[in-house]
Amino acid sequence: MIKRSFFTLTKPRLEYDLVEPDPKEPKQIPIPSNLTLLLNEPIDSTRQALIKKGDAVEKGEKLRLYNQSTEYTISPVTGTIDAIDAYSDDFGNTSTYLVIKNDQSQASQKEPITYDLKDDIASADEYFRTLPGAPPLKILASDDVKINTIVITCADMDLLSTTSQYITLKFLDDIKEGAKILKKITHVPKLCIIIPEGLNIQGGFDSIQVFKTSMEYPSNLPAMILKDHLSMILPAGKTPEDVGVSFISAEAVVSLANAYKTKSAGFEKILTVIGKQGTQYRVKATIGTPLHKILNAFSVHINEQDRIVIGGPMKGFATYTRHHPVQPDMDTVMIQDRDIIPELSDNPCVNCGKCIRICPVNVPVNVLVRYLEADQYEEAADRYDLESCIECGLCAYTCTARIPLYQYIRLGKHELFKLRALETAND
Numbered sequence: 549m550i551k552r553s554f555f556t557l558t559k560p561r562l563e564y565d566l567v568e569p570d571p572k573e574p575k576q577i578p579i580p581s582n583l584t585l586l587l588n589e590p591i592d593s594t595r596q597a598l599i600k601k602g603d604a605v606e607k608g609e610k611l612r613l614y615n616q617s618t619e620y621t622i623s624p625v626t627g628t629i630d631a632i633d634a635y636s637d638d639f640g641n642t643s644t645y646l647v648i649k650n651d652q653s654q655a656s657q658k659e660p661i662t663y664d665l666k667d668d669i670a671s672a673d674e675y676f677r678t679l680p681g682a683p684p685l686k687i688l689a690s691d692d693v694k695i696n697t698i699v700i701t702c703a704d705m706d707l708l709s710t711t712s713q714y715i716t717l718k719f720l721d722d723i724k725e726g727a728k729i730l731k732k733i734t735h736v737p738k739l740c741i742i743i744p745e746g747l748n749i750q751g752g753f754d755s756i757q758v759f760k761t762s763m764e765y766p767s768n769l770p771a772m773i774l775k776d777h778l779s780m781i782l783p784a785g786k787t788p789e790d791v792g793v794s795f796i797s798a799e800a801v802v803s804l805a806n807a808y809k810t811k812s813a814g815f816e817k818i819l820t821v822i823g824k825q826g827t828q829y830r831v832k833a834t835i836g837t838p839l840h841k842i843l844n845a846f847s848v849h850i851n852e853q854d855r856i857v858i859g860g861p862m863k864g865f866a867t868y869t870r871h872h873p874v875q876p877d878m879d880t881v882m883i884q885d886r887d888i889i890p891e892l893s894d895n896p897c898v899n900c901g902k903c904i905r906i907c908p909v910n911v912p913v914n915v916l917v918r919y920l921e922a923d924q925y926e927e928a929a930d931r932y933d934l935e936s937c938i939e940c941g942l943c944a945y946t947c948t949a950r951i952p953l954y955q956y957i958r959l960g961k962h963e964l965f966k967l968r969a970l971e972t973a974n975d
């Protein structure tokens with residue numbers, strides 16, 4: 549729910565949506581004939597690949613590009629590899645996509661491969677990184693990162709989404725079971741759980757500390773949870789993992805519980821879909837399903853210049869293709885009609901100060917954006933707190949001149965990261 553203030557000098561109050569008390573089952577989207585999986589590693593044509601077009605794959609089979617690859621994906625179906633090609637994200641980072649042609653004669657009856665699973669984090673990381681909810685197993689298994697607190701989030705990060713709350717209401721026992729498994733395999737001393745204050749659930753989390761978050765945006769963002777509940781201020785340019793805290797979604801914890809029960813991977817992702825009129829739907833779709841299959845199921849038609857946004861209204865990003873696949877960490881998909889897309893402009897800042905008043909971490913956004921517009925990323929970081937930004941998007945939401953502040957900030961951070969990596973490489 550978005551409530552704008554009538555008074556220009558007060559902050560608009562944005563509230564998270566609360567899941568309905570007795571939610572219906574999500575609509576099941578049939579497994580499509582082709583699924584697209586993303587692999588976080590670019591193709592290297594000088595190396596001999598382990599997989600190629602035409603190879604048969606089994607449901608649950610682990611797929612890697614090269615012998616030395618540490619990145620992998622898991623096939624959600626039995627079938628054949630129909631394509632392997634380069635994929636470029638909105639910042640120009642390249643990775644790889646695989647198209648798996650689903651052998652529909654086998655898909656429905658075939659059980660996934662079972663794994664030789666041990667009760668340790670290395671074993672979980674070997675098979676379960678791409679479970680629905682994308683558990684942060686790579687970080688938890690890393691020798692370079694010392695995690696001493698795991699935060700299970702049953703609260704949705706962006707507005708309009710209710711995916712995490714739905715999962716919490718429906719699968720609370722699995723969350724408790726998954727939390728026990730997490731504790732056993734990671735040996736992390738402290739586990740906490742974040743519950744939205746409006747969500748009515750039964751407690752009984754044993755040694756897990758329960759925190760209730762406010763319904764006001766952006767209280768569910770990791771930096772805010774660290775500050776409000778763990779009394780930690782996230783230093784500029786650092787991630788929660790840098791300060792020893794790992795966040796994991798309720799869905800990822802449920803997926804882990806199921807994966808340990810069956811010794812196999814699950815592939816069904818729950819998503820909140822927000823139609824053009826703001827109507828909310830809940831779906832269950834196999835990872836790799838193209839988004840247009842979901843939209844068709846609800847007769848949502850995409851016209852030219854309509855926008856498909858992955859994520860919610862504050863933190864989401866637009867994708868240019870209806871074929872974009874469902875990903876393990878994708879909680880929300882939003883369709884914006886071309887007639888209601890908020891207009892952005894290249895108007896100059898009018899120094900109204902709204903962005904500064906609303907910023908939860910006091911970034912001087914109006915000055916910062918001038919440096920970002922001029923591609924002065926180092927100055928933006930050193931003098932105007934670029935890296936203190938927690939990426940809530942409130943400044944862009946409130947900007948009088950409709951400057952795409954959030955996009956400038958995300959791009960600025962990305963360019964700064966590249967600059968610093970280059971400097972390190974040249975040292």
Ligand code: SF4
Pocket residue numbers: 903906907908909910911913936937938939940941942943944953954957
């Ligand atoms: S997105 Fe804008 S309002 Fe939010 S923390 Fe960053 S600078 Fe502040």
Ligand code: SF4
Pocket residue numbers: 896897898899900901902903904913914917946947948949950951
């Ligand atoms: S950047 Fe936008 S919100 Fe901030 S002072 Fe300028 S016009 Fe106002």
